[in-house]
Amino acid sequence: MTVQTEATGEHPAAGSGVGTLQTSEGGLPLASLAIHTDITGLAAAVEVVQEFRNSFTVPLAATYVFPLPDRAAVTGLVMQADGRVVRAELRERGEARQVYEEAIASGRRASLAEEDRPDVFSMSVGNILPGERVTIRLSLSQPLPYEDGTAVFRFPLVVAPRYIPGSPLPGPDAGLGVQPDTAAVPDASRISPPILLPGFPDPVTLSLTARIDPAGLPLGPLDCTHPLAQDPSGLVTLGHGQRLDRDFVLRLPYGDRAPEPSAEPVADPVPGLTESLLFTPDAEGDEGTFTLTLLPAVESDPRPKDVVLVLDRSGSMHGWKMVAARRAAARIIDSLHGRDRFAVFSFDHAVETPAGLPQGLADATDRHRFRAVEHLAKIEARGATEMLRPLRDALALLGAPGRDRVLVLVTDGQVGNEDQILAALPPAELDGIRVHTVGIDRAVNAGFLGRLAAYGQGRCELVESEDRLDTAMEQIHHRIAAPILTGLTLRAGEGLEILPETVSPARPASVFPGVPLVLSGRYRGSGSSLSALATGPSWERTFEAVTVASSPxxxxxxxxxLRDLEDGYASDPSPERESRLVATSLRHGVLCRFTAYVAVDSRVVTDGADPHQVIQPVELPQGWETLSLPTPPPMQVAMPAPMAAAPRSRSAVSFDAAPPAPGGYGAPPPAPAAPGGARPLPKQGARPSPRPGGAAPRRSAAPPVPDLTPLFSLELQRLRALSAAPDPVRLAHLTDLVTRLEALAVPALADLLASFPTLPDPLTLWPLLEEALTALTTPTPSAPTTRRPFWKR
Incomplete structure (x- = not known):
């Protein structure tokens, strides 16, 4: 870390200014957020500036949970305070936390940036002196998606509440959020910041500028979700008074093809396909990075296909999102042809299918499509977001090869158990199935939906308003068509080696009409060519590279x-994968979930006592105001008083759901905490108890979980008693048993029960259920209460 002095300007008095929210204990810690971006063609260099202030009378430790674009690479952090500049180091995450905590304990100013999801990060800034301001500058590099002549710069501004399934874990939580850590989401407390209730002043001043260089191509009128001002030089400025309550989306119409940073594209034997190959050598050695871009024309000859539509109807989809989701789903059904087949699943805590349709895949006749659309028109938002079962049901229907197989998920993606879902959908099950995701929200969980679409080599379309829906669905309609090329792999030319396991995406890729495919990886050697090979249809092409000395x-x-490696770790959390993640992140200076940026000032500014801990509340996403919210405490945000001790509140957004989901949307709101309650600093990813005598902090009351062991024992006895009965008797009993167990919604049985309708011989489920019920009625040792940091569990 390097430290230098810098002249600083005068700031207004702490707690003053437009948009400041005051409580009886002081203002909230985040004073302003500024985003500065330079867009060149299909890449953006972004600087994110967060300014924290301390309006208390004691030193402050502030925590801010915030989003970043899921494909952005965080490459640097600088901390500025009191005329000093500290450049952060990227370290292994546990080591970085230890360095941060030791700095705080020694009275030095420090900051820590960590990634919790591909698009959710946390910033901790400690030992901010009374009246002082600390500025954090994050450096990012971000690619811009480009399709059908338009590039998109999307910057998320708020972390929306997410559904948190699973039973609470014992011991202290890993973070300071409003949701407890659970078995399904062991870091739930790190991704659930408190919500600033609607109707109160915005505590954060937002500014955004974008300088646009279209790289020599004509640029059409900009389309944006926010009011903009643009000057002749190409500088775009966000209008005043905007809140951190929705994603910022800027669309740049470049024309009918992507900007080419290299030589003229070479015509390809496949009609309408152009390509570009760039080499970016390292400063030292004979290694570098290659980027191959294939851009096909928008054209397709559709073949018969099987399509399964999975629609989220959970509580977080309330309002315009549910209306838009119904329209989106209906558009997909209407786009099918008579030779296609389809199925529709709508889900919350249960899965429903349209009445009047045959079981399984239905022919896309006019009658069947009408009944499906009629079913969609009646759907209302309710309940919890149990997403895994409908996805597995959909994959089971699409299991037979022979036709184009497509799964379309329409959701806001607001779930916390992304890793659990992806781990339960291994690539082998998605082989030959294209997965398209349609994210509907003004603060969508783009990271998860992008990862799921990448697993299925599909498209992720994000819809932030009803006005945007028609355009998005037109593009989804095109993508449901057959691919131009499948099974695309790379081969190095003479004198060149592609470094093992570095190509991204890792799986053999497909090329779809109008969708650019970008393949990147690491090379070694002095050669200058790569070949691409496809298996469907058989195709091969050799490309000569253009070398670019400076490039992101x-x-x-x-x-x-790193995202590919993280997805692999979710399925197989081995030490080898963790070591590779850390090594890759540190070598290339890009933040991931296993590393963190830590900045420590060498100057001692406090006596080392625990600073006053405050977590920054975030805005409720725009359009969520009509949801059922907990009864607020007397103040908008309970700001703890120095040196007091009281349990923390878990007041979070709550939705009307039936049945209630413990720890997630639909749970009854907890009682508000009394004002006050100092938070001690979290140690090694888990917050120690502030209660006297070292007792663990109390969790908010959750609905009691009934003991189902007696029921399971009874059902097991019945199974064993009928094991020698005639097949018709056993089948009738098994059919009834499945309905009873489904009503109990036991996660350990969900996959077995979901497979029942698709089994060629339903009675093959009998011994599997007997084995599962035996396991559920066998006592197991209690889980240990000592937990490793969540990113190493």
């Missing part, structure tokens, strides 16, 4: 590669 290509490749 390496950082962007590292970010994409």
């Amino acid at each position: 290509a390496t950082a962007l490749w590292a970010r994409a590669h």
Whole structure:
């Protein structure tokens, strides 16, 4: 870390200014957020500036949970305070936390940036002196998606509440959020910041500027979700008074093809396909990064296909999102042809299908499509977001090859158990199935939906308003068509080696009409050519590279590669995968979930006592105001008083749901905490108890979980008693048993029960259920209460 002095301007008095929210204990810690971006063609260099202030009378430790674009590479952090500049180091995450905590304990100013999801991060800034302001500057490199002549710069501004399934874990939580850590989401407390209730002043001043260089192509009128001002030089400025309550989306119409940073594209034997190959060598050695872009024309000859539509109807989809989701789903059904087949699943805590349709895949006749659309028109938002079962049901229907197989998920993606869902959908089950995701929200969980679409080599379309829906669904309609090329792999030319396991995406890729495919990886050697080979249809092409000395290509490749590795770790959390993640992140200077940026000032500014801990509340996403919210405490946000001790509140957004979901949407709101309650600093990813005598902090009351063991024992006895009965008797009993167990919604049985309708011989489920019920009625040792940091569990 390097430290230098810098002249600083005068700031207004702490707690003053437009948009400041005051409580009886002081103002909230985040004073302003500024985003500065330079867009060149299909890449953006972004600086995010967060300014924290301390309006208390004691030193402050502030925590802010915030989003970043899921494909952005975080490549640097600088902390500024009291005329000093500290450049952060990227370290292994546990080591970085230890350095941060030791700095705080020694009275030095410090900051820590951590990634909790591909698009959810946390910033901790400690030992901010009374009246002082600390500025954090994050450096990002971000690719811009480009399709059908338009590039998109999307910057999320708020972390929306997410559904948190699973039973609470014992021991202290890993973070300071409003949801407890659970078995399904062991870091739930790190991704659930408190919500600033609607109708109160915005505590954060937001500014955003974008300088646009279209790289020599004509640029059409900009389309944006927010009011903009644009000057002749190309500088775009966000209008005043905007809140951190929805994603910022800027669309740049470049024309009918992507900007080419290299030589003229080479015509390809496949009609309408153009390509570009760039090499970015490292400063030292004979290695570098390659980026191959294939851009096909928008054209397709549709073949018969099987389509399963999965629609989220959970509580977080309330309002315009449910209306838009119904329209989106209906558009997909209407786009099918008579030779296609389809199925529709709508889900919350249960899964429903349209009445009047045959079981399984129905022919896309006019009558069947009408009944499906009629079913969709009646759907209302309710309940919890149990997403895994309908996805597995959909994959089971699409299991037979022979036709184009497509799964379309329409949701806001607001779930906390992303890793659990992806781990339960291994790539082998998605082989030959294209998964498209349609994210509907003004603060969508783009990271998860993008990962799921990448697993299925599909498209992720994000819809932030009803006005945007028609355009988005037109593009989804095109993508449901057959791919131009499948099974695409790379081969190095003479004198060149593609470094093992560095190509992203890792799976053989497909090329779809109008959708650019970007393949990147690491190379070694002095050669200058790569070949691409496809298996369907048989196709091969050799490309000559153009060398670019300075480019964000390496950082962007590292970010994409780290995401591939993180997805693999979710399925197989081995020490080898963790070591590889850490090594890749540190070598290329790109933040991931296993590393963190830590900045420590060498100057001692406090006596080392625990600073006053405050977590920054976030805005409720725009359009969520009509949801059922907990009864607020007397103040908008309970700001703890120094040196007091009281349990923390878990007041979070709550939705009307039937049945209630413990720890998630639909749970009854907890009682508000009394004002006051100092938070001690979290240690090694888990917050120690502030209660006297070291007792663990109390969790908010959750609905009691009934003991189902007696029921399971009874059902097991019945199974064993009928094991020698005639097949018709056993089948009738099994059919009834499945309905009873489904009503209990036991996660350990969900996959077995979901497979029942698709089994060629339903009685093959009998011994499997007997084995599962035996396991559920066998006592197991209590889980240990000592937990490792969540990112190493």
